[in-house]
Amino acid sequence: MRAAQQWRAFLTLLGKEVGRVFRIWTQTLLPSAITMTLYFVIFGSFIGDRIQDMQGHSYVAFIVPGLIMMAVLTNSYANVSSSFFGNKFQKSIEELLVSPMPSWLIVAGYTAGGMARGLIVGAIVTAISLFFVPLQVHAWSVIVVFVVLTSAVFSLAGLLNGIYARKFDDVSIVPTFVLTPLTYLGGVFYSVTLLPLVWQQISRLNPILYMVNGFRYGFLGISDVPVAGGLMILITLCLGLLVLDVYLIEKGVRLKS
Amino acid sequence: MSETAEAALEITDLRKTYPGGVVALDGISFSVLKGDFFALLGPNGAGKSTTMGIVSGLVVRGSGLARVFGHDAGSVEAKSCIGLVPQEFNFSIFEKVEDILVQQAGYFGMPRRYALGRSETLLKKLGLWEKRHAQGLKLSGGMKRKLLIARALMHEPRLLVLDEPTAGVDVETRRSMWEFITTLNKAGTTIILSTHYLEEAEQLCKNIAIIDNGTILADTNMRDFLRTVARETYVLDIEQKVTDDASGRPSGAVVVDEHTLEVTVAKGEGLNTIFKSLDKKGLTVLGCRAKQNRLEQLFVGMTGENGKEAKTGSGDKVSA
Numbered sequence: 001m002r003a004a005q006q007w008r009a010f011l012t013l014l015g016k017e018v019g020r021v022f023r024i025w026t027q028t029l030l031p032s033a034i035t036m037t038l039y040f041v042i043f044g045s046f047i048g049d050r051i052q053d054m055q056g057h058s059y060v061a062f063i064v065p066g067l068i069m070m071a072v073l074t075n076s077y078a079n080v081s082s083s084f085f086g087n088k089f090q091k092s093i094e095e096l097l098v099s100p101m102p103s104w105l106i107v108a109g110y111t112a113g114g115m116a117r118g119l120i121v122g123a124i125v126t127a128i129s130l131f132f133v134p135l136q137v138h139a140w141s142v143i144v145v146f147v148v149l150t151s152a153v154f155s156l157a158g159l160l161n162g163i164y165a166r167k168f169d170d171v172s173i174v175p176t177f178v179l180t181p182l183t184y185l186g187g188v189f190y191s192v193t194l195l196p197l198v199w200q201q202i203s204r205l206n207p208i209l210y211m212v213n214g215f216r217y218g219f220l221g222i223s224d225v226p227v228a229g230g231l232m233i234l235i236t237l238c239l240g241l242l243v244l245d246v247y248l249i250e251k252g253v254r255l256k257s
Numbered sequence: 258m259s260e261t262a263e264a265a266l267e268i269t270d271l272r273k274t275y276p277g278g279v280v281a282l283d284g285i286s287f288s289v290l291k292g293d294f295f296a297l298l299g300p301n302g303a304g305k306s307t308t309m310g311i312v313s314g315l316v317v318r319g320s321g322l323a324r325v326f327g328h329d330a331g332s333v334e335a336k337s338c339i340g341l342v343p344q345e346f347n348f349s350i351f352e353k354v355e356d357i358l359v360q361q362a363g364y365f366g367m368p369r370r371y372a373l374g375r376s377e378t379l380l381k382k383l384g385l386w387e388k389r390h391a392q393g394l395k396l397s398g399g400m401k402r403k404l405l406i407a408r409a410l411m412h413e414p415r416l417l418v419l420d421e422p423t424a425g426v427d428v429e430t431r432r433s434m435w436e437f438i439t440t441l442n443k444a445g446t447t448i449i450l451s452t453h454y455l456e457e458a459e460q461l462c463k464n465i466a467i468i469d470n471g472t473i474l475a476d477t478n479m480r481d482f483l484r485t486v487a488r489e490t491y492v493l494d495i496e497q498k499v500t501d502d503a504s505g506r507p508s509g510a511v512v513v514d515e516h517t518l519e520v521t522v523a524k525g526e527g528l529n530t531i532f533k534s535l536d537k538k539g540l541t542v543l544g545c546r547a548k549q550n551r552l553e554q555l556f557v558g559m560t561g562e563n564g565k566e567a568k569t570g571s572g573d574k575v576s577a
Contacts (some may be wrong), residue, residue: 001333005366012363023351091347094409097340098313099364102331257275257307257316 001100010103010109017083017113021120023112028079028117029124030070036125039067054191055098055222061136064129065216066188069150071125073211076118076151077179079160080110081171084162093255103249107242108160115148115157122147136219142227143218151232152210156241163248163255182208192224207233264324265291265416265447266312271321273307273471281307283471284321289464291326292416294439294448296462298455298552300560304471305451306344309420312449313341325416337365340414342405343437344421350394354385357393358411365412372411379407382437399430406434416447423454423569435461457550459483469560479552486551490521491528495535496542507534519548555570 001009021028043051044060054062087093096106098199126135137143165171181209186208191201203209249255266289273282282304289295299305310316311323323330326338348357355376362372366386380386383403388396396404402422409417419438425429431454439461442448452458458465458479464484467475475482493510494517501512510531511519520531528545535542 001337001368008366008368009364012360015363016360017413087349090349091343091345094315094341094343094347096364096439097315098336098339100336100359100366101364102333252317256314257310 001102006101006105009099010105010112013096013101013106013109014112014116017079017110018116021079021113021117027149028075029121031154032075032121033124033128036067036071039063040129040132055220057136057220057222058133060110061133061220062191062230063189064133064214065219066186066212068086068122068125068129069147069212069215070183070188072118072122072147072151073154073183074175074179075121076114076154077161077175079117080114080155080158080163081165081174082158083113084159085165085168085171086111088165088255092113097255103247106139106249107156107245110159110162111152111155111242111245115151116156118151118154119147122151138221139218141213141218145231146211146214146218147233149231149238150215153211153234153237155240156245159245160248161242163245163253166254182206185209186212187224188212207237210234263291264288265293265326266449267322267324268308268312269322271289271308271311271323272319273304273316274319280471282311282319282321285468285471285473287308287466287473287476289416289447289449291447292442292445293363293464294442294462294471295450296458296465297449297451297468298458298465298556299451299468303469303560306420309341309418309449309451313339313418315341317445337412338415340409340412342402342416342417342419342422344408344424346393346401346405348393348401348404348408350392352393353390354380354393355389358408361408362411367412375406375411375413376412379410382405384433391518399426402426403430403434406437410441414446417441419448419450419452421452422450423452423457431457443528455553455556456550459550465552467559468558474559475555483551484524486524486554488521488523489551489554490519490548492546492548493518493520493531493535493542496541497539499540507531507538 004054040060043063046056048060049061053059087096129135161174163173185203186206187203192203192209195203204225208224210233213223213225214227214230214234216228263315268288269286270284271282271286272284274280285304285308297305297308307316311318312325312330314336318330325335328334328338352360355373358376358379359369359372362375363369367375376389377386380389383406385400385403385407388400393401393404402424406422417438423434427432435457438448450458450462462479465475465477465479466473492513496516498515499506499512499518504510506518509520513519520528522528522531532542
């Protein structure tokens with residue numbers, strides 16, 4: 001396949017994934033918008049005023065970056081895991097497997113589709129947040145790098161889940177029992193500096209803490225853990241998952257008999 | 258030009274064992290020439306779909322060689338040459354017919370504008386143009402089969418692999434599909450067909466391989482293969498009433514009903530003797546047809562229990 005053909009193949013897969021997001025927008029875009037609106041209403045209007053400032057910022061302003069990040073990572077993950085597994089379940093994944101698309105291109109197409117949904121939902125949640133708190137930006141570059149890399153990491157992780165999943169339950173187990181707890185314990189709603197030392201140390205093992213922290217630093221300029229360290233963790237995870245996904249698709253693990 | 262250069266598909270000592278120890282292919286070898294209409298026949302579980310899966314890159318081979326126009330099966334080059342019509346429907350049922358085709362073309366790197374034109378041509382030829390905006394799930398069984406064919410042809414493959422393409426399709430649709438595929442073959446596309454409709458294979462295919470239990474039992478020219486039929490049974494429609502006694506029917510004939518006889522003749526033995534005998538008894542033959550098609554007869558003989566015993570006994574395989 002020549003480079004131009006590969007580019008067309010990539011755009012085709014990306015277009016199909018993005019088309020799916022908009023075709024079933026009530027399942028892909030709306031739920032996060034509603035959930036995050038509820039968070040903003042409850043923590044912003046109902047009880048937010050009763051909570052003291054966090055590192056010089058109102059509580060609602062403090063949680064906005066974390067909530068946006070939560071929406072980005074859960075949607076990136078869910079898009080790829082459910083779409084890829086759905087294609088496996090319907091056997092339409094064979095359309096890709098019989099095509100001359102190299103494995104890395106298949107991974108790139110699905111990952112870009114997951115990132116697209118994550119970033120679209122992130123933009124929607126950001127827009128909703130403006131009704132509750134004015135936008136503050138400390139460093140655009142940090143915001144962009146962290147949100148793009150985080151959506152890439154979780155898209156690649158969702159693909160890994162989709163590859164290994166044998167039934168629909170397998171697609172929901174990881175988000176329910178791994179992703180959600182790690183996200184809630186990843187400093188979305190609190191600063192880890194408020195925790196006892198031992199829990200601070202344990203929290204540092206949670207990669208989502210670094211993603212939320214870096215993203216929050218981009219908006220508010222405050223940080224609980226080193227931002228550069230978080231960036232290194234993100235890049236390492238991204239490359240590691242990329243290599244693993246390409247290897248699994250190349251070998252046809254759970255895809256070919 | 259060497260034989261290798263003319264081969265669309267070359268399979269050499271191909272083996273595949275599935276997890277659990279099920280041997281699907283036990284060292285099969287055969288080749289399909291460029292431009293051929295080739296039948297790969299066998300009972301359920303014989304290894305046909307595994308072979309086609311390996312050729313198209315959907316199944317990982319155990320060992321051996323499979324080359325498509327000289328390229329290793331599963332490689333980017335080989336995949337570019339192959340169009341696969343699978344046994345099961347494997348398109349996204351929520352996508353629209355036209356989108357399924359255009360997306361498939363996109364995966365092969367074709368420009369969208371060209372893909373739209375190609376999909377229009379194929380959908381019109383296959384009678385699906387009116388359904389181009391319908392979701393896959395809203396198509397009838399026959400239409401879904403046609404859609405699979407159209408999808409496989411979007412990138413103009415040199416080798417079309419058809420794995421039971423007419424399963425569950427009505428006679429009229431089947432006929433139109435075969436007309437279309439025959440036209441493709443005449444235009445130069447190499448076709449490999451797996452089907453349980455043996456009369457179709459007999460009519461359409463030039464060469465044949467019969468596979469059972471992962472081994473090739475026959476790999477030969479269709480005409481030569483059909484000549485190996487030892488005995489054939491004919492059904493004769495008789496104008497007069499026939500009686501089931503020696504005076505009322507020729508020797509060796511079996512009375513099916515008052516106006517129907519069945520006669521079995523050995524290879525090389527003409528029907529003239531039978532007709533003369535009937536004429537002497539004052540019986541007029543209104544029609545005559547083979548009871549079973551020859552390929553079916555040979556196929557059942559080879560893959561049925563008797564065939565297996567015979568193969569074990571002699572160890573011979575029919576080979577051109």
